[in-house]
Amino acid sequence: MIFRQLFDHKSSTYTYLLAERAGGEALLIDPVDENTDQYVRLLNALDVKLVLAVDTHIHADHVTALGSLAAKTDCVTAMGEASGVECVSVRFSEGEKLRVDNLHLDILYTPGHTDDSYSFLLPDRVFTGDTLLIRGTGRTDFQNGDPAAQYDSLFGKLLTLPSDTFVYPAHDYNGMTVSTIGEELRHNPRLQVGSRQAYIEQMNALDLKDPELMDIAVPANRCCGIRAAA
Amino acid sequence: MIFRQLFDHKSSTYTYLLAERAGGEALLIDPVDENTDQYVRLLNALDVKLVLAVDTHIHADHVTALGSLAAKTDCVTAMGEASGVECVSVRFSEGEKLRVDNLHLDILYTPGHTDDSYSFLLPDRVFTGDTLLIRGTGRTDFQNGDPAAQYDSLFGKLLTLPSDTFVYPAHDYNGMTVSTIGEELRHNPRLQVGSRQAYIEQMNALDLKDPELMDIAVPANRCCGIRAAA
Numbered sequence: 001m002i003f004r005q006l007f008d009h010k011s012s013t014y015t016y017l018l019a020e021r022a023g024g025e026a027l028l029i030d031p032v033d034e035n036t037d038q039y040v041r042l043l044n045a046l047d048v049k050l051v052l053a054v055d056t057h058i059h060a061d062h063v064t065a066l067g068s069l070a071a072k073t074d075c076v077t078a079m080g081e082a083s084g085v086e087c088v089s090v091r092f093s094e095g096e097k098l099r100v101d102n103l104h105l106d107i108l109y110t111p112g113h114t115d116d117s118y119s120f121l122l123p124d125r126v127f128t129g130d131t132l133l134i135r136g137t138g139r140t141d142f143q144n145g146d147p148a149a150q151y152d153s154l155f156g157k158l159l160t161l162p163s164d165t166f167v168y169p170a171h172d173y174n175g176m177t178v179s180t181i182g183e184e185l186r187h188n189p190r191l192q193v194g195s196r197q198a199y200i201e202q203m204n205a206l207d208l209k210d211p212e213l214m215d216i217a218v219p220a221n222r223c224c225g226i227r228a229a230a
Numbered sequence: 231m232i233f234r235q236l237f238d239h240k241s242s243t244y245t246y247l248l249a250e251r252a253g254g255e256a257l258l259i260d261p262v263d264e265n266t267d268q269y270v271r272l273l274n275a276l277d278v279k280l281v282l283a284v285d286t287h288i289h290a291d292h293v294t295a296l297g298s299l300a301a302k303t304d305c306v307t308a309m310g311e312a313s314g315v316e317c318v319s320v321r322f323s324e325g326e327k328l329r330v331d332n333l334h335l336d337i338l339y340t341p342g343h344t345d346d347s348y349s350f351l352l353p354d355r356v357f358t359g360d361t362l363l364i365r366g367t368g369r370t371d372f373q374n375g376d377p378a379a380q381y382d383s384l385f386g387k388l389l390t391l392p393s394d395t396f397v398y399p400a401h402d403y404n405g406m407t408v409s410t411i412g413e414e415l416r417h418n419p420r421l422q423v424g425s426r427q428a429y430i431e432q433m434n435a436l437d438l439k440d441p442e443l444m445d446i447a448v449p450a451n452r453c454c455g456i457r458a459a460a
Contacts (some may be wrong), residue, residue: 004406004407004408005407005408006405006407007237007405007407008405009239009405032329035405038405040403042406044416046413047412047415061346127329174268175236175237175238175239175265175268176234176236176272177236177237178233178235179232183275183276186275187275
């Protein structure tokens with residue numbers, strides 16, 4: 001498998017490129033609009049053809065590259081059914097798969113950070129979006145976020161995966177690139193609260209500022225990042 | 231194998247943690263002083279014991295954590311013989327190995343960025359310091375840098391490795407985390423010049439500013455990052 005983790009310095013977003021083999025098909029997860037040319041150069045260097053670009057959810061902190069990639073590569077774009085966005089080629093649901101050649105990623109619906117948050121699972125790794133971060137979890141105070149739903153997504157789904165499953169989140173702010181389910185279960189401070197109610201109270205007490213780009217990014221991302229001409 | 235790539239946002243440095251197994255010994259390559267506590271937390275979380283901390287060379291852009299890690303963990307510290315530094319426990323040479331449990335990394339002397347630059351090799355990956363970067367090479371205009379020596383280190387050693395060898399550099403400024411020897415041979419613009427002389431001329435024409443921290447970092451790193459009390 002070809003696997004690349006790319007980091008957007010401005011928004012601390014991780015983008016993932018996956019392909020089964022050189023000469024084959026590729027998938028991008030959570031691409032950032034401003035890095036579109038970098039992705040295209042890398043796809044060419046790796047000799048893979050982008051066939052699918054997906055977002056784990058409607059991001060509030062950066063503009064998605066789904067639209068720009070579709071324009072430059074003719075890839076299919078996809079987001080979850082719960083996103084309600086009209087701009088993508090396909091809307092997926094839990095139980096379906098993302099397919100590029102013989103790589104098949106299981107789709108899990110993992111709401112909580114937003115009501116349209118999904119995770120994508122391979123046998124040895126899971127792409128958790130903003131649901132499960134390294135030593136953290138995504139905030140739940142906007143875009144129909146819901147700490148109770150997040151608790152259920154975490155403890156009912158993601159954290160039931162084998163403990164050596166690698167965790168690849170959509171962001172990290174502390175220079176960490178990967179973790180495992182077992183490591184997060186034991187060492188993620190947000191997961192040590194002991195009950196669903198305590199988790200809800202913890203998340204409701206966070207009192208965070210809105211992301212800087214939120215008023216630009218959310219409307220842009222509902223249109224796959226294709227911003228109306230001025 | 232346990233393998234973690236860690237990113238220091240301030241200096242865009244990559245630090246690598248390697249261990250054969252949980253419960254065993256660990257190695258850190260190019261740790262950054264300010265992140266010492268993060269490394270100690272991660273070592274504990276992964277249940278590994280730091281036995282060895284090394285720098286690929288005397289860095290000019292950040293202060294090494296070799297001294298602070300030795301103080302906190304009793305690890306052995308090591309740098310190359312060509313560094314001439316007195317503060318480390320061990321000075322290694324080309325042909326020797328870094329050993330943590332049954333992980334044995336071959337040591338290659340790869341001068342050019344500095345005259346004390348080394349690379350460390352496992353069967354499937356190489357840690358190239360500032361000698362080979364992703365789509366770049368380390369500058370050669372200070373600390374006895376030498377573009378001719380760098381050309382020889384690149385074309386005589388690193389680029390002769392199998393083309394699917396993963397390249398893990400000490401820095402990246404563009405959000406890339408890994409590459410391969412084959413990819414760099416084909417797509418690294420610095421490596422497309424065609425001759426040793428053209429490579430030397432290319433490097434001598436770069437005209438870069440000194441790193442911001444150079445006057446602090448280089449003297450500090452000659453003492454393993456242990457700065458004299460004010």
